Amino acid sequence: MEPAPVWARSWPELSAWLEALGDEECEYYEQHLSEFARRIGDWLPALADYDQWTDVPVLAPSTGLRTRATLPEVDATDMPGRKRLQAGAFAASVIPLSRPVLDWCCGKGHLSRTLARQCPEPVQGFEWDPALVEDGNRLARRFADAVTLNCQDVMADDLTWPTGCHGVALHACGDLHRQLMRRGSAAGAPRLSLSPCCYHLTSTTRYRPLSAKANGHPDALELTRNELRLAVQETVTAPARVRAQTALVSQWRLGFDALQRHLRGCDEYLPVPSHPPRLVNEGFAAFCQWAAAKKQLELPLSVDWRSWLDAGRYRFGQVRRHELLRHLFRRPLELWLVLDYAVFLEEQGYRVRLGTFCDRSLTPRNLLLDAVRACDTPPAPRSRP
Numbered sequence: 541m542e543p544a545p546v547w548a549r550s551w552p553e554l555s556a557w558l559e560a561l562g563d564e565e566c567e568y569y570e571q572h573l574s575e576f577a578r579r580i581g582d583w584l585p586a587l588a589d590y591d592q593w594t595d596v597p598v599l600a601p602s603t604g605l606r607t608r609a610t611l612p613e614v615d616a617t618d619m620p621g622r623k624r625l626q627a628g629a630f631a632a633s634v635i636p637l638s639r640p641v642l643d644w645c646c647g648k649g650h651l652s653r654t655l656a657r658q659c660p661e662p663v664q665g666f667e668w669d670p671a672l673v674e675d676g677n678r679l680a681r682r683f684a685d686a687v688t689l690n691c692q693d694v695m696a697d698d699l700t701w702p703t704g705c706h707g708v709a710l711h712a713c714g715d716l717h718r719q720l721m722r723r724g725s726a727a728g729a730p731r732l733s734l735s736p737c738c739y740h741l742t743s744t745t746r747y748r749p750l751s752a753k754a755n756g757h758p759d760a761l762e763l764t765r766n767e768l769r770l771a772v773q774e775t776v777t778a779p780a781r782v783r784a785q786t787a788l789v790s791q792w793r794l795g796f797d798a799l800q801r802h803l804r805g806c807d808e809y810l811p812v813p814s815h816p817p818r819l820v821n822e823g824f825a826a827f828c829q830w831a832a833a834k835k836q837l838e839l840p841l842s843v844d845w846r847s848w849l850d851a852g853r854y855r856f857g858q859v860r861r862h863e864l865l866r867h868l869f870r871r872p873l874e875l876w877l878v879l880d881y882a883v884f885l886e887e888q889g890y891r892v893r894l895g896t897f898c899d900r901s902l903t904p905r906n907l908l909l910d911a912v913r914a915c916d917t918p919p920a921p922r923s924r925p
């Protein structure tokens with residue numbers, strides 16, 4: 541949004557060093573953020589502890605256990621390959637299971653069906669999309685899994701937590717996973733296990749931490765949605781073709797930004813909405829014509845498209861380098877959010893484990909919170925029916 545970010549004024553040397561990085565160096569540091577943190581330690585000495593901030597225990601068990609907990613491919617109808625492996629890794633990290641399970645925002649119940657094979661008790665799912673519920677129940681019947689999905693808005697005020705259920709959620713977004721923690725803990729759920737994602741999907745404009753401890757802290761962060769979004773700004777799992785297309789459109793957007801500043805005679809960013817996918821094949825000029833129409837901006841009859849596209853490419857190079865610094869704060873921010881969840885759950889009487897349930901190449905949202913009610917005595921183990 542800003543060709544010169546505010547921090548660059550306080551750190552002009554760092555900013556100049558970053559802007560002089562070659563493309564390959566930039567790419568390398570993007571993949572090796574802890575090396576980057578060490579490299580810029582001269583300017584920001586606190587970054588010496590970067591690895592320590594971002595190091596979390598690995599909860600993912602041995603490959604053998606993970607393979608056994610993963611649905612075999614022949615049973616994984618409609619299940620994307622990554623989802624099958626993520627659900628398997630999640631299951632392997634939370635077994636043994638001793639309680640009936642409630643899968644929160646279960647989609648078609650991929651995690652539900654995976655857990656059902658590890659659980660002596662039935663699994664039920666809550667999902668608000670009736671088509672997904674129908675498909676999921678059909679799959680469960682077809683593969684004889686002890687799973688029932690129910691159509692339920694998990695944000696509904698009148699939701700009743702099924703007594704004694706262990707709540708689980710794989711990648712329920714923002715307010716949905718926060719609701720699981722609030723509702724589940726208020727209902728005295730014996731255990732809550734979740735892998736959070738999309739922290740920024742929230743109905744509040746200023747995000748407040750969940751725990752009393754963080755809320756009462758004089759340095760408590762109050763974050764906007766845009767700041768929260770930083771925690772998930774990563775495309776490690778996107779195919780190269782998608783990444784190349786995203787880079788191309790970013791150059792167009794920045795080229796249009798330079799053009800609109802010139803035409804309006806106003807050095808201010810103008811937000812442009814999401815573009816229709818067809819535009820990707822129509823080139824820079826078509827993109828600018830579409831964006832100008834959206835913003836009621838009249839374009840002159842003749843525009844030197846090449847030079848505005850060059851401006852976009854130049855700005856894209858700058859943005860990539862500035863973002864490198866921003867991305868250093870991605871994982872620490874995510875961990876700050878998730879540690880606040882852990883403290884909240886402890887405040888509600890849970891013992892909490894926090895760690896990764898799979899490698900980040902399978903999903904960058906690989907954190908798992910596993911909270912067991914401190915006073916809970918699990919029932920005597922019984923084998924699956």
Ligand SMILES: C[S@@+](CC[C@H](N)C(=O)[O-])C[C@H]1O[C@@H](n2cnc3c(N)ncnc32)[C@H](O)[C@@H]1O
Nearest residue numbers: 645646647650667668669692693694695710711
């Ligand atoms: C990112 S998907 C995760 C699905 C599933 N847990 C998985 O890993 O395959 C989030 C799911 O939440 C559902 N959802 C969104 N808002 C909901 C709500 N208010 N109540 C119930 N389900 C909701 C969506 O329809 C979607 O299936």
